[in-house]
Amino acid sequence: MPSTSSATVAEEAERKYSTTGDRPLPDLTGLPSVDAIDVDRFELSAQYYDTADLCLLRSKITLRRREGGDDAGWHLKLPSGVDTRTELHFPLGDDSAEDVPADLGSLLRGIRRGAPLSLAALLVTRRHRHRLRSSDGGFVAEVVVDDVDAVRSADGSEIRWKEIEVEWNSTLGDKTIGRFLTALEERFAAVGITRSESPSKLHRVLGDLLPARPPIAKGLIPVRDYLSSELHTLGLSDIAVRRDARDAVHSMRKAARRLRSALQTYSDEIVVDPDLVDELRWLGRRLSPSRDLEVQWERLTDRVADIPVESHREATRARIDEYFSARSEAARLEAVDTLDSDRYVGLLTRLDAAITDIAPATEAARARPKVARKELLRAVAALSKKVSRRVDRVGDAENPAERDALMHRARKGAKRMRYAIEVIAPLHPKRSGRILDRFDDFQDLLGEFQDSVVAREHLLDMLSEQGHTAETSFGLGILFRIETEIGDAQAAHLDSGWRKAYRAARRLWT
The missing domain is CATH 1.40.20.10 (CHAD domain)
Known part of the structure; x- marks a missing residue:
């Protein structure tokens, strides 16, 4: 079982965009700070966990067990700012158990109010990834096109959609990233790609289950x-x-x-x-x-x-x-x-x-x-x-x-x-x-x-x-x-x- 002491911590900066199956990704060459693009494809399978009343989702927290790609493991994502989240990455361990590890459950005890965590949704993602690099080979950003199939545990309903994620290297500085994002979003707008209304994949799957706030004075x-x-x-x-x-x-x-x-x-x-x-x-x-x-x-x-x-x-x-x-x-x-x-x-x-x-x-x-x-x-x-x-x-x-x-x-x-x-x-x-x-x-x-x-x-x-x-x-x-x-x-x-x-x-x- 993974231990919280074995976690790696990283700040993730990303934005999500809505697109349709027939809308092509614009040309990414020539963007500011970008001199090379690596392209690959792979499939990801992720199980998302939450309480019955979605305490984690209401707190803008994501807990998942992912297989596939180059970051398999348990991922805990915590909100930390506009477009940014703190991600704790834990190894899967030697076993294939899918229950939430005890150490992770303890870490989230206050958020979940002591309630048990269970499988909330299963997502399979076919990812087309473009890794954008600078002239010295350094990472600038990652633009991925995701075709997602999701099944939610509450009612077994299935949801399919296509979206684009852009994750960037925040250490490059606000000005550098600002120029890059401005140029990229201009190209997105030209082909009808817009910012997503859903802050996360899980919110898109389960967001309609969140209770509305009652009216007050x-x-x-x-x-x-x-x-x-x-x-x-x-x-x-x-x-x-x-x-x-x-x-x-x-x-x-x-x-x-x-x-x-x-x-x-x-x-x-x-x-x-x-x-x-x-x-x-x-x-x-x-x-x-x-x-x-x-x-x-x-x-x-x-x-x-x-x-x-x-x-x-x-x-x-x-x-x-x-x-x-x-x-x-x-x-x-x-x-x-x-x-x-x-x-x-x-x-x-x-x-x-x-x-x-x-x-x-x-x-x-x-x-x-x-x-x-x-x-x-x-x-x-x-x-x-x-x-x-x-x-x-x-x-x-x-x-x-x-x-x-x-x-x-x-x-x-x-x-x-x-x-x-x-x-x-x-x-x-x-x-x-x-x-x-x-x-x-x-x-x-x-x-x-x-x-x-x-x-x-x-x-x-x-x-x-x-x-x-x-x-x-x-x-x-x-x-x-x-x-x-x-x-x-x-x-x-x-x-x-x-x-x-x-x-x-x-x-x-x-």
């Missing part, structure tokens, strides 16, 4: 779209955390926080289960240690260069690595255990239902044809008053410890307000963009302050442990002084930073 559409987008990000980040990808925990924790913030901020406008908010808070807390240790390890490692005595730097760096390595691995395992828990899967299932069934919170709101924009803006305005009070209290702190705690409360309030503005950004796109820029600046200030507070806590922990040399004691002491100065400098700019953010934001409701 027009004013709530931005809230639903925001929640749906963040839940999608949470799911993709789940896979990345299981793969131990860089910044995956950060992305997942941020998505959980945004979901929680939106549900809290707009609880007067939509029906919100308070227990769901608590469960999102639980998830964030379970992920926090792994992310915080990752940030602090990198931060203090970079800070070692500021130690003035060069001979003390190596010893201090070794002590920092020793301290964080064991703690980081334990925290990562805790995060993965959380994602494997029934409680986490239950949270995802409840979020699905809450977003699908989103509704106005009051009888009066339900009686109106749409929720007024002013009600959403009123929620942001009320939140701004809370943040202002928290910022004001920082100046009344009687000691550094109290100041640090009050700064942290101000930071959490400002972050929640920023997320609330993100939700309603589609209502005021230009104005919201400028406001969010101001909030980014304010969050950078508060984030740097909070990181300095946590760094000092870790440094004190390191200093309190036994077995220090004079070199490490000196180095850690220097880093503690530096972090103290950084925190003081950020705190001094709190009032001015908040005034700029608040002045920008109040234009939404005044």
